[in-house]
Amino acid sequence: MTIEELREVAEKELLRQKKFSHRVLYCSAAGCISCGSNATKEAFRKSLKESGCDKETEVLGTGCMGLCGQGPLVKVDSDSALYERVDEKAAQRIVREHIVAGKRVTDNLVDTSSPFFSSQKKIVLENCGKINAESVEEYIAAGGYEALAKALTERQPIEVIEAVRKSGLRGRGGAGYPTGLKWGIVHKAKGEQKYVICNADEGDPGAFMDRSVLEGDPHRVLEGMAIAGYAVGANQGFIYIRAEYPLAIERLKLAIKQAERIGLLGNRIFESQFSFRIDLRIGAGAFVCGEETALLRSIEGRRGRPRPRPPYPSERGLWGMPTLINNVETYANIAPIIVRGSDWFASIGTPKSAGTKVFALAGNIKNTGLIEVPMGIPLRTIIFDIGGGTSDGTEFKAAQTGGPSGGCIPKEFLDLPVDYESLATVGSIMGSGGLIVMDSTSNMVEVAKYFMEFCKDESCGKCIPCRVGTVHIHGLLNKISQGKATRDDLALLEELCNTVARTSLCGLGQSAPNPVFSTLRYFRDEYERLLTEPVTFISSSGGNGKAAQS
Amino acid sequence: MSQQSSSTVKAAHPSGDNRFKLLDRTITKYQSRGNALIEVLHAAQGIFGFLENDLLIYIARALRLPTSTVYGVATFYHFFRLKPKGEHTFVLCMGTACYVKGAEGIQKSVEEYCKCKLGETTADNKISLIQARCVGSCGLAPVAVIDDNVAGKLTPDNAVDRIKRLQEHAAEVSV
Numbered sequence: 192m193t194i195e196e197l198r199e200v201a202e203k204e205l206l207r208q209k210k211f212s213h214r215v216l217y218c219s220a221a222g223c224i225s226c227g228s229n230a231t232k233e234a235f236r237k238s239l240k241e242s243g244c245d246k247e248t249e250v251l252g253t254g255c256m257g258l259c260g261q262g263p264l265v266k267v268d269s270d271s272a273l274y275e276r277v278d279e280k281a282a283q284r285i286v287r288e289h290i291v292a293g294k295r296v297t298d299n300l301v302d303t304s305s306p307f308f309s310s311q312k313k314i315v316l317e318n319c320g321k322i323n324a325e326s327v328e329e330y331i332a333a334g335g336y337e338a339l340a341k342a343l344t345e346r347q348p349i350e351v352i353e354a355v356r357k358s359g360l361r362g363r364g365g366a367g368y369p370t371g372l373k374w375g376i377v378h379k380a381k382g383e384q385k386y387v388i389c390n391a392d393e394g395d396p397g398a399f400m401d402r403s404v405l406e407g408d409p410h411r412v413l414e415g416m417a418i419a420g421y422a423v424g425a426n427q428g429f430i431y432i433r434a435e436y437p438l439a440i441e442r443l444k445l446a447i448k449q450a451e452r453i454g455l456l457g458n459r460i461f462e463s464q465f466s467f468r469i470d471l472r473i474g475a476g477a478f479v480c481g482e483e484t485a486l487l488r489s490i491e492g493r494r495g496r497p498r499p500r501p502p503y504p505s506e507r508g509l510w511g512m513p514t515l516i517n518n519v520e521t522y523a524n525i526a527p528i529i530v531r532g533s534d535w536f537a538s539i540g541t542p543k544s545a546g547t548k549v550f551a552l553a554g555n556i557k558n559t560g561l562i563e564v565p566m567g568i569p570l571r572t573i574i575f576d577i578g579g580g581t582s583d584g585t586e587f588k589a590a591q592t593g594g595p596s597g598g599c600i601p602k603e604f605l606d607l608p609v610d611y612e613s614l615a616t617v618g619s620i621m622g623s624g625g626l627i628v629m630d631s632t633s634n635m636v637e638v639a640k641y642f643m644e645f646c647k648d649e650s651c652g653k654c655i656p657c658r659v660g661t662v663h664i665h666g667l668l669n670k671i672s673q674g675k676a677t678r679d680d681l682a683l684l685e686e687l688c689n690t691v692a693r694t695s696l697c698g699l700g701q702s703a704p705n706p707v708f709s710t711l712r713y714f715r716d717e718y719e720r721l722l723t724e725p726v727t728f729i730s731s732s733g734g735n736g737k738a739a740q741s
Numbered sequence: 742m743s744q745q746s747s748s749t750v751k752a753a754h755p756s757g758d759n760r761f762k763l764l765d766r767t768i769t770k771y772q773s774r775g776n777a778l779i780e781v782l783h784a785a786q787g788i789f790g791f792l793e794n795d796l797l798i799y800i801a802r803a804l805r806l807p808t809s810t811v812y813g814v815a816t817f818y819h820f821f822r823l824k825p826k827g828e829h830t831f832v833l834c835m836g837t838a839c840y841v842k843g844a845e846g847i848q849k850s851v852e853e854y855c856k857c858k859l860g861e862t863t864a865d866n867k868i869s870l871i872q873a874r875c876v877g878s879c880g881l882a883p884v885a886v887i888d889d890n891v892a893g894k895l896t897p898d899n900a901v902d903r904i905k906r907l908q909e910h911a912a913e914v915s916v
Contacts, residue, residue: 225878225891259880396836399877434783434820435876473783475818478874492776494817552881553838560880591837625908627837641840645874651817 192454194340197331200453204332213290214268215239217277219252219324220259220406221438221559222399227278228263234282235265242291254407256320257311258301260559266320274299306576307558312539312565314547315523319407319561325441327449330410334636336455338526342418343364343463346529351422352378355525355532359545364390364481365622366517367544367611371508373515376505377423380513385425387416388509388516390486391432391439393648394478396645398625400549402562405432405439408523409446415471415522417456418529420467425514429468431486434476435591443471464561478595478649482697483516485651495651497697518623520549540566544610550635554591554627555581564609570739574628585630589713593622595642595649598709599635605615618709620702636721637716639707640668646703657700664707671721678722685711760788768803770781775806778814778817782821791822793905810835827862827869830908833900836875839883843896849884854904867908 208214232250239245256264261275267285272295281299288294293538313319318568323331330336342351356371377385389412393401405412416428432440447469450456458466472490479485480495489495508514513665524546528536537545544566550573553559557579564573574580574590589599598619600607607613611621629638632693647661667684670676688704695701711718713727746871754761767784771777781800786792792815801811814897817822835844848859853884855863859872878884887903895903 218907221876221891222878225881225884225893259878262880394874396840396875397838397879398875401880402877435873473780475779475783476874477818477819489779490776492774492778492780492814494814513769551879553882554841559838559882594837625837627841629841633841638841642838 192460194344196337197340197461200328201334204328207328208249208332211247213244214270215285215290216251216253216266216320217250218254218256218262218264218320220319220403220414221436222255222257222259222347223262223264226262226276226437230279231263231265231277231282233285234279236282238286239290242286244286244290247667248290248667252325253321253322254324254562255403256317257562258307258547258558258560261301262555264301265354266321271303273301273303275301299695306572307562307579310568310572310577311563312547313563314527314536314539315404315411315520315549316407316561316563317527318411319403322408324407324409325445327446327453328454329661330408334530335410335526336414338529339414339417339455340461341464342421342529343461348422348424351418351529353423354533355528358528358536359533359540359542360521360524360528360536361544361611362518363520363524363548363623365620367621370517370521373505374419374422375516376503377425377513377515380506382513384427384510385423386509386512386514387420387423387425388426388486388514389416389428389430389519389522390481390483390516391430391436391519392474392481392486393433393436393519393623394481394649395596395623395625396596397551397553397591397627398623399551400561400624402436402439403551404519404523404549405436406442409439409442410450411523411526412443412457412519413446413450415525416469417460417467418525419515419517419522423513425515426466426468429490429509430469431472431474431480431490435476438470440473447471454475464679477651478645479651479697479699480728483700484696486516487514494651496651497699499696506581520624541608541610543612548609548621548624550624550626552578552626552628553633555583555585555630557582557629566610569606570600570609573609573626574605578628580626581630585632588629588631588633589635591619591627591629591638591706592625592704593620593705594614594625595645596620596677596698596705597622598705599629599638599713601713603713618712620705630730634672635710635717636668636672639710640665640672642706643668643703646699650699650703654694654696654700656691656694657696657703660687660695660700661703663687664691664704668707671718674721674723676722677724681718681722705733763788764800765803768800773804775804776893778804778806778811779818780813780816782811786821791825793823801862824862826871828867829888830869830871830886831904831907832873832876833859834876834878834884834886836877836879836882837872838875838879840884844883846897847885847895849898850901851904854901868904 244249263277265274265277288296339617341490352374361367475552477495480489482497485497504514547563549563577637589601591599643665647665650657652658692704797811802807859870862869883895884893
């Protein structure tokens with residue numbers, strides 16, 4: 192494959208697309224498939240055939256279109272009409288009225304000028320919902336693999352790293368470590384073999400960003416990984432993906448095969464000296480494997496137990512070799528940075544947190560789905576403009592970010608800009624992008640208990656603070672929620688949480704108490720309300736418990 | 742890693758069970774390397790449905806790993822099952838979005854009806870109740886995956902109805 196050949200593929204594909212007068216794009220991501228988008232597709236095929244339009248209309252499956260709660264979603268591309276809840280009947284109607292008669296069907300039409308769409312800024316998801324997720328040609332026609340060509344033929348590895356560093360891109364897995372810096376360390380590290388790993392072990396409950404990117408635009412991730420491989424000097428990549436995402440696995444397998452077939456992965460890519468292979472490694476359902484050292488062990492075929500750092504994987508990673516580990520969304524940002532430049536990327540978002548962030552909006556919110564917003568956007572805009580507020584108009588109580596490692600953001604902080612630093616100041620974290628909205632019906636003690644139960648089950652058992660501490664924290668929370676706890680139990684809970692956070696070996700244990708900390712910080716009254724009268728020596732006549740506690 | 746173990750791989754399983762041949766193919770694909778253990782366990786569970794002790798010993802020999810290592814890995818990861826599952830599976834999502842939307846209520850009603858807890862199989866071996874961390878269909882919360890079909894927007898009552906249907910018809914459940 193040369194650059195000329197790449198452009199030829201793109202031109203040929205564009206010509207092919209022009210042959211069709213209409214393109215019907217149905218969402219074939221997991222959310223819409225669950226709502227029956229396969230039946231919708233068949234209905235389209237059938238009624239197009241019946242009306243004789245099947246030759247000039249292409250029906251194709253794309254990645255996530257965003258409004259997951261309103262599926263199945265269908266786009267008729269020529270004039271960009273987006274339809275929601277397209278069942279078989281609606282599909283027939285769209286064919287009859289829109290495709291044959293040229294009139295939009297108003298019943299199922301989505302208003303694409305609404306804030307849900309206009310407040311978003313798409314970089315990572317720019318191809319999701321627009322191209323056929325299973326066609327490498329369509330990806331190339333949308334400008335795909337140009338960044339890889341540009342990097343391999345025009346830039347030195349060190350220049351690529353510099354571009355990423357200058358863009359200000361930070362790790363999208365949650366911690367926000369500067370990506371360019373990490374690449375530089377792996378580049379400099381000495382080792383006969385280096386590896387590039389994509390962490391697609393999206394374990395946070397309520398998060399489906401990575402899955403949507405992999406299902407909707409798998410080549411974007413492969414391209415980002417190949418560029419990373421070139422930059423750090425690795426010739427082998429691994430994608431570690433959850434077994435719970437069968438569709439994403441299938442699409443990735445297909446994408447790797449396609450890229451190998453046309454020479455975009457393999458030996459001497461774009462006639463350079465650079466060779467790169469990517470293999471999949473399927474996880475087996477262990478949340479702790481999202482932690483990088485545990486992930487490495489799992490790829491090596493062992494139990495996914497973390498080890499102390501340093502040495503960091505960038506120096507001693509997979510099989511003891513320098514290894515670059517980034518998240519799916521981080522890799523998906525690379526190609527646009529190379530093509531459009533670091534300055535363009537740095538101009539989006541805030542000075543310290545550049546670019547955009549993909550969030551999975553869920554919980555008690557009207558518009559559940561997948562969104563991408565510029566960093567620094569106020570939380571209020573995300574929840575009320577894009578999300579449309581709580582689902583049945585009940586009062587907003589808190590937003591939970593970062594899953595079991597994160598915290599709750601109460602309504603006082605609705606105007607907080609969403610970036611790494613601001614979220615940290617209120618005791619939450621950016622996390623990988625799950626954003627769960629809770630309304631006044633949610634009981635915060637139960638929420639904390641729920642997350643602690645999760646951490647308790649997922650603790651790998653290696654270090655004692657996490658293995659034993661999470662069990663006891665959960666027990667204390669249980670006692671509180673049953674109304675059997677005293678003020679002493681609450682004090683013990685706080686002490687125990689501090690111990691677990693400070694002394695655990697890896698991120699799982701260190702961050703496990705976060706949901707307790709943050710609910711205690713903002714909703715302490717909900718805990719205190721459940722306490723039985725404190726047992727104190729000073730007074731037994733039921734004075735205010737608060738005095739006894741301090 | 743160990744390259745010479747191909748002889749162990751070629752020897753068919755004494756039981757004459759042809760499924761072992763399928764498994765051998767996967768083992769050969771990874772050249773009997775010990776670091777392919779998780780891939781081999783995935784393949785074995787796909788072929789046999791669950792991982793019984795005999796199978797784990799077979800894999801340990803083929804990959805030249807201590808049986809303890811194989812058992813340790815198989816029990817560490819939630820995805821691997823060491824017991825057979827029921828005829829039908831009801832995988833209840835307990836992800837945050839589903840939790841906020843009332844998955845706990847569904848859990849209670851389903852457990853009560855089936856007279857077994859999440860993670861167990863009913864006494865008649867018909868239905869396995871399984872807990873999932875998040876199936877990623879948060880837009881449809883609360884969600885369960887019933888025999889590979891995602892069923893969304895469940896309530897404690899219609900979840901039990903779906904299980905009743907599983908028992909009655911033993912046929913596919915439409916979504």
